[in-house]
Amino acid sequence: MSEKQLLKLSMELEKAENSARIRQFEKAAKQYKNLIKLAQKVNPGIINDLTFLSLLYTVNHDISRRQDPLITGSLHSLDTLQKDLAYSTITMALPGGFFGEINTKRVFDETRGIVLMDRGKRERDPALLLPAIKRFLEIGKEQLFFGRYVGIIERRISGTRAALECEAESHIIRAAEIADENPSGAIPHYMLAVRAYRAARRSDCETKYRNVLIGLKKVGKCWFCGRLVQGANHFRLLNSSISQYFVNLLHENKEDLRVYKDSAVVACIPCSAAIEQEAHKVAKQYHEWTVRQFEAVRNDIRKLAEAINRLSQGGKR
Numbered sequence: 540m541s542e543k544q545l546l547k548l549s550m551e552l553e554k555a556e557n558s559a560r561i562r563q564f565e566k567a568a569k570q571y572k573n574l575i576k577l578a579q580k581v582n583p584g585i586i587n588d589l590t591f592l593s594l595l596y597t598v599n600h601d602i603s604r605r606q607d608p609l610i611t612g613s614l615h616s617l618d619t620l621q622k623d624l625a626y627s628t629i630t631m632a633l634p635g636g637f638f639g640e641i642n643t644k645r646v647f648d649e650t651r652g653i654v655l656m657d658r659g660k661r662e663r664d665p666a667l668l669l670p671a672i673k674r675f676l677e678i679g680k681e682q683l684f685f686g687r688y689v690g691i692i693e694r695r696i697s698g699t700r701a702a703l704e705c706e707a708e709s710h711i712i713r714a715a716e717i718a719d720e721n722p723s724g725a726i727p728h729y730m731l732a733v734r735a736y737r738a739a740r741r742s743d744c745e746t747k748y749r750n751v752l753i754g755l756k757k758v759g760k761c762w763f764c765g766r767l768v769q770g771a772n773h774f775r776l777l778n779s780s781i782s783q784y785f786v787n788l789l790h791e792n793k794e795d796l797r798v799y800k801d802s803a804v805v806a807c808i809p810c811s812a813a814i815e816q817e818a819h820k821v822a823k824q825y826h827e828w829t830v831r832q833f834e835a836v837r838n839d840i841r842k843l844a845e846a847i848n849r850l851s852q853g854g855k856r
């Protein structure tokens with residue numbers, strides 16, 4: 540390599556770094572990309588770092604244009620680089636105003652954590668959230684660089700909190716899978732999720748799943764078939780009239796008082812569906828009978844009209 544080429548490379552490197560320092564990320568991304576070709580001849584050892592910076596500044600550029608780098612795909616491109624890159628400490632600019640030396644592992648832990656969190660949430664797969672948790676825990680108490688700019692997080696949070704959110708999400712996925720068939724089995728999962736959301740200070744999610752938990756814990760006893768049913772979605776309250784006589788009767792017989800609430804009786808879904816279908820059948824029969832009656836009346840009126848018509852025609856003649 541010639542000294543002239545080496546000088547050119549170092550000058551161009553400085554220009555690119557200056558663009559990044561003053562946060563002209565689109566320009567910096569292009570400059571680093573162009574530098575790769577020059578470095579191939581002069582100093583191939585730095586190509587990996589140049590590729591990293593070019594892709595990182597594409598992410599930063601998306602963020603400065605208020606675009607979600609998860610949606611544009613720039614965060615994935617940066618993350619994909621991880622598989623053939625050895626970690627190194629280099630000077631870089633990051634969202635949020637950081638400029639200085641940092642190890643690429645810190646950045647890759649975060650990109651992989653976010654990419655897996657996104658996939659795990661979309662594909663409802665706890666197996667993807669587990670490695671995301673590991674990556675976020677590596678970051679620990681430090682604030683995420685990209686977190687507030689991606690739609691799935693949208694806040695300034697630490698690695699630990701992002702890990703807690705992933706943990707909560709994985710419990711929610713497991714709970715939702717079994718909640719319908721096995722409500723009591725889903726309860727501990729929802730409880731763990733609520734705890735993790737509280738620790739992550741996500742009060743919105745904490746409240747949401749606490750309410751799900753309340754519904755799931757509700758128990759009713761069917762007035763009709765006597766079955767004990769768990770989970771608010773497995774029974775209905777049907778309006779009825781329960782006089783004091785029946786209330787006394789339930790108490791006297793030491794019966795389960797969960798068969799009624801105020802003036803409604805509890806009906807498990809099979810019982811309430813059967814009642815509803817019978818009611819529909821009766822209503823349909825009554826409707827058909829009414830239609831037949833109307834038809835008969837209409838026929839009578841038509842005959843009458845015809846008779847009047849004939850009479851009036853006869854009169855004209």
Ligand SMILES: [Zn+2]
Nearest residue numbers: 761764807810
């Ligand atoms: Zn029933």
